[in-house]
Amino acid sequence: MRRIIGVILTVVMLLTTGAPVWGAEYYDTENTAYAQAADFLSALGIMEGRDDGSFAPEEPVTRAEVCDVIMKIMRKSPQGIQSIAFDDVSKNYWAYDAIAYLSSVGIISGDGNKFYPERNMTYYELFTALVRFLGYSAYAEAAGGYPNGYMDVAKRAQLMKNMDGVNYDEAVNRGNLAVICANTMEAPVSELKGQENDGVVFASGRTVMELYWDMGKISGIINGVYGTCEGGVILPENQVLIDGQPYWVQAGAWEEKLGWAVEAYYQEAEDGQRTILYGDFERENTVYTIDAEDFIEAADYRVTYADGRRDKTLRLSRSIDIVKNGVFLPAWDDFDIFQIVSGDLTLIDNNRDGLMDYALIREVSVFVVNRVDVENGLIYDHYDRQQVLDLETGAPFVRLRTDGGQEGKIEDIARYDVLNVVKTDGVYYDVTITRKTAEGTVTGIVPGDRILQMGETEYLVDYGFWQREERDWIRIGEKYTFLLDSRGYVCGYLYAGEDSIIPACLISVRELEDQEGLAVRFKLFNLITGETEVLFGAEKIRVDGYSCKTFEQVYQALALDTGGNKPRGMQQVLLYQVNGEQRI
Structure with a gap:
């Protein structure tokens, strides 16, 4: 696995890979010997992939294509060379300038007056050209000339590194061309310091990278x-x-x-x-990401966690660096990982000694948006009216992103958006905005695993939402629209249906006598139909995210006068939603 992909982590993720920080990362070089070289040369613009996202590593390269690559390694763009010794390369040929220049300085050669630009390049020809480019032709000729003398120098210059099992008389493919050219970038440019009995002594001076780049x-x-x-x-x-x-x-x-x-x-x-x-990432970085719910024990610079059906323990370096929600902490002993209810711990061994050298702690809060105060940077939670996200504009770090990675703004946040918030108050706010939903009929609930089932699909429920009594409102057989966060966890829900949220004016609300539990009757003026309706409340009613179990709580949430049934301000406008039984 060469690139890190965002997934829902229920078990540890182990990475032991060398992967580029950026580059093309072609799908057909992944997990191959060509991967690193292909990405490296693409990042420098020396070789490019195909329009379909492939690198085509097994495709042979022509002599003209190799000339083009060598010119890019040299960072040269010669123009205006008037003549060329080959009658099969016309002036309007795409690689004319490259062939003309390289042949004029003796790096590449043809056969008489023919160059054969469309013929596949062999490994013998490629290594010969690169040895000439590096400036070791004199030794190669003294060692026997083409091809063995040049192959000997190429081997000593490490151009053949990672090239085992190649028939050098065959055509070069794009993957191996990338590997050879990557080796060339780190090869010493010649200053012939002398010769030993068995070969050339290379200068310890500048490499191609240093000299040309x-x-x-x-x-x-x-x-x-x-x-x-x-x-x-x-x-x-x-x-x-x-x-x-x-x-x-x-x-x-x-x-x-x-x-x-x-x-x-x-x-x-x-x-x-x-x-x-x-x-x-040339050295193998071993990375473990552990969900907070899997923590078992943390003591004496060890962390034990549930790894599938067994427990696993990782040892920590006593000089471990700790970063929690973007802020460096002074010492591991100063932090209790069991404070983290929702989030994860990433441990990194970056020197292959079996001890974790870095601990990255993410404590994630989940907000289902009820309303947004853009002017003051305040976001109110739908399920807990006391929970307010205050994006302090003066904090050193405030970032809003969509779950696709695009920059977000507080003005873009809408009701029922789900926010994953990683924050250190006053310092660090990293907010991911998600607008994903899953609609369907609930077919099963697995309380022990916090799973909701809709047909064949299972959804994990956010721990914080599961701990609230809101989960008790979800019933098998009813249709819902679940609100998902960036992890794909269920963090809230709406009753499904195109017209499920209805604007209305509240005329009155009354308690029904002689009935057990919460029994409320609402009289509303439907702003869509223009008709007056009488609707009854469900067993529980949520007003602006506040869960009401008694009639008095409904009154308080609606800001009604305690002495009567009229709201403060006649014809109070609200949005309401009904369940499958058409109860509010």
Whole structure:
């Protein structure tokens, strides 16, 4: 598995992979020996994939295509070369300039007056061209010339790294071309320092990357990303820290990599700012993400959790870095993970010593929106009127995103949207806005597993919602529209139906005598039909998210005068919804 995909985590997710921070990530190179090289060269613009999202690694490459790739490695765009020695390459041929230049400087050659641009390139031909490009032709010729002398130099220059089992007389495919060119980028550009009995001695000077791309290389730990706060300071969106040093990056590409080991390639500007062109998780990062509900024990720098049918224990480094809801904590002993009711703990071993080096704690609050006060940045919960999300505009970090990753605004938030909120009051607010629903008839409820069934589909219910009495309102056989959060969890519901939410004016509300439980009669003027209706209440009634069990609570929630049946303000406008029995 090479890319991290958002999924509903019910068990631990283990990642032990080298994966690029960004790049094409082609579907047909995933889990192959070509993957890293294909993504690396694509990130630099040296090789490109197909329009269908593939890299076509097994497809052979022509001699003209190889010329084009070598020119991109050299970062050259020559034009205006007037003549060429090959009569099978016309001036309007797409690779004319590349073939003309490379042949003029002796990197590529043809056969007499023929170049055969559309013929497949062999490995012998490719390695010969690259050895010439690196400047080791003299030694290769002294060692026997084409092909063995050139192959010997190519091997010593590490161009054949990861190339076992190849027949060098066969056509080069795109996947292996990517691997060979990635090796070439790290090969030393020649300064022939001398010869030993068994071969050439390469210079320890600049590589192709350094000479042609002005690229440096850094290996370290990502210990700061956008949104992390230490000492009240938030990193900007397009900056990361690697071993404490700042680097500019593509915004959004690194945020999920806090605590990971990385090997990165960067360019440094005249003002000293370093911009990363490509990042690869060269060292194996072992990552465990544990749902808060699976915690069993945390003591003596160990965490034990339920992993399917068995318990598993992870050992923590005593110098572990801890980040909770975007903010670094001073020490592991200062935090009780059992405070987390909804959320998860991610533990990262970034040096393969079996000890977890980073702990990323996300405590998630869920809001089902009732109303939004845009001016004051306040969002009121539908099920708990006392629960208000205050997006403090002066906080160092406030971010709203849709579950698709697009930037969101408080003005875009609507009633019944579901918000997953990760926050540290006054400092950090990361809000994911979701507008997903699932509509159908409830066919089963599994209380022990917090599962609602609709036909063959099962939905996990958010822990906070399950703990509320609202779940008792859900009945098998009735049709609902469930409100889902970004994890796909059920966080609320509406009675399904196109006209289920009805605007009306409240005329009166009365308690029915001589009946057990909550018995209420409403008289309403339906603003859609223009008719007066009399409707009865269900066994429980929720007003503005407040759950009412008594007639007095209904009165209070509707802001009625205690001395009569008239609301404060005649003809109070409201929205109401009925259940399957046509009760409010």
